[in-house]
Amino acid sequence: MFDISRRKLVLSASATAALGLSGPMELLRPAAANGEGDKGYLAYKIGDIDCISVYDGIWQRDHDEDFIRNASVDETKAALSKAGISPDFVPIEFAQTVVKSGGKTLLIDAGTGGQLAPTAGSTLENLVAAGIDPASIDTVAISHFHPDHIFGLMAKDTNEQIFPDAEIKLPEKEYNFWTDPGLIEKLPDNRKGLAKRIQATFPNWENVTLTGEDTEIAPGVKSVAAYGHTPGHTAYHVSSGNDQLLVVGDIANVPALFLANPTWQAVFDQDPEAATRTRIELLERAITDNAVIAGSHFGFPNAGRVTKDGSGYVFEPITG
């Protein structure tokens, strides 16, 4: 199905140690997936704070009528075409944000861990390429517990921690939802495995801290309640001088679809009405505050500016 040439990269000894491995390890990454060029990392500044957009990969999702509750496949294809994107599939890209502030390195969300799509899983390699030894990451803050945001914390098959020495900051509301012992039987079948994996890992990890709303995560970085996509979905606000960055996780998926049409409801939104309200509220806040905004599925780089366009919004990526 995929025709991907692969490049190899050998991790440094310290990065290997960070992964809990005894010897050098080769990671495979899809090169030029989807013919979109060599995406890796892009550094930018928010005031005095160094930020980096780190690419994980892409899921070329087949169209189906269930993907958007209130839009048809034809409307979806038309929106992609209008944005100059191939309508052959939905290009769901994954990217993370690194924030270096006050001598601390913070990673916001952990990516797919190479456990979701064969064309995704490049976060560790791209961290190394950006000059960040994974072992040097002090804190990993998570927006919500969907696989493309937390599987990068846990090794495939063994669940061994990928960042054993980092403090893992999890939104308390999200944690309480997913670790409720009665949850699994209430969930649809396609979410039971995720809940079981969460319950088998996070409660047993000693480096986990639960965080509330409006809590300082790192110097200049605070949590922002952004509920709807999931019960505890959390954004992060970075501030330095007059500059601001809103790391908004999954308040919106592919911009060509859900910024252009902010009332469209992706199947991933657990509470579609609340997710829509949160989406519009944070997009408006970014415009009002002239903040840079970074979405997990905004492509690469995943940070940029949002402007109003009729009843929708347009995302314009930064250039570094």
Ligand SMILES: [Zn+2]
């Ligand atoms: Zn996501």
